[in-house]
Amino acid sequence: MVSATSLTSGFGIWDPVLWVLAIIIGLVIAWILWSSGVSAFKKGTEQARPYLSGNAEPPKGEVHIRAGNLYWGFTEGIKGYYQRIVPLHTGIMTDYLLWMFWVAGILLIIVMVV
Amino acid sequence: MIETLPAILIGAVLVAVFSIIIGLLLMGFDRIVAARMQARIGPPLTQPFIDIRKLLAKENVVPENAIPWLFNLAPVIALASAITILFYLPIAGFAPVLSGGGDLILVMYLLTLPALALVAGGFASGSPYATVGAQREMVTMIAYEFPLAIVVVAIAWRLAAEGISLPFSLATIGANPVWGLVGPLGAIGLLILLVVLLIVTPAELSRVPFDTPEAETELAGGILVEYSGKNLALFSLTQGVKTVAMASLVVALFFPYRLAAIAGISGFLGAVIDLLFYILLITLVTFISVSVIRVAMARFRINQVVSVYWIYLAIAGLGGLLLVMVDQIMGVV
Structure with a gap:
């Protein structure tokens, strides 16, 4: 059964209207549970300091994760791939054009054969 | 749609309540069996309910470095989006x-929403531990999406190869159990894909060995370090609901069977039998993919998490997909 407001691609279906309804129901249930708890705490006390295993909090700039390090685990996990792929990005336009022609040629062969 | 609106509302509320209760029971079950495997007695089955009740009665500390509105909103969005998956x-x-x-x-995309809410909450905490945890959660999320997508595509491809329309629809998958469509080679491929999905599950749930975003012994709770009281209660509930969602996804993809239908029982008794059979299946999935794995293994480092999913499980998943494809082509020839 596909609803009237569904978006279909022939393979996939998504009804954004129903999803909005669903998330509203979810939010209401979650909010009811959330608001049944206690909201109070002792503002401005030691309680509200960030937990750092008893160490003094370093300046914020020193603990900030920079964008370049955000995906560290990812780049480290498949560094074998990155070690090969990064040097290929030479910044020279003719290199990129050569790559484009190579890939287009290979794709053309695949399309023609298949 | 207007005619069905009350039915949707009632169904949604029932599913939400059901998933929260079963989710907490599954968490209690996991704690008991994990304890027994470690020669401990473990807590009672209802311990997660007691924990939630206690957390709701505790102070809800918002750290002074935090962005309060985002810090408080993240657990609400996490639970809401987790419940939505089950709809x-x-x-x-x-x-x-x-x-x-x-x-x-859509389910694949919805599965990322609770994790994204957790990431937003971690970054909004203003704590170095939480920031590192949030960064790791993002990397973990990117890591397990690839093998998960391979499993989903493999099953849909097999259904599409049979000429079945809407192969990604869960109703289609439920009506055409994929084991019945394949030969021996395809069955081996499906078994590999099932194992891949069972290993994706603990990462979706941030459980050992893929709990690097929390890493209690290393990051003191990481992404959740600053959360307490009702906010932490909601994240715990999210964990329970996501456990039900992931186990239900495994069941829906690989075991969409109804015991009552097989036994020829209908009516109320049939519905009860189907419900008990479903609870048995999701409990088994939780036992294998959460309890056994977390007891048997130690935590991976974040770069190892990526290697496991993008290299080993991706290769295994592609191998499974290839076997399913070869099986189909051989069947046609």
């Missing part, structure tokens, strides 16, 4: 509440 999944032989409103591709 699209068949439960206990019943069609999804929003059947026809979305398919497997």
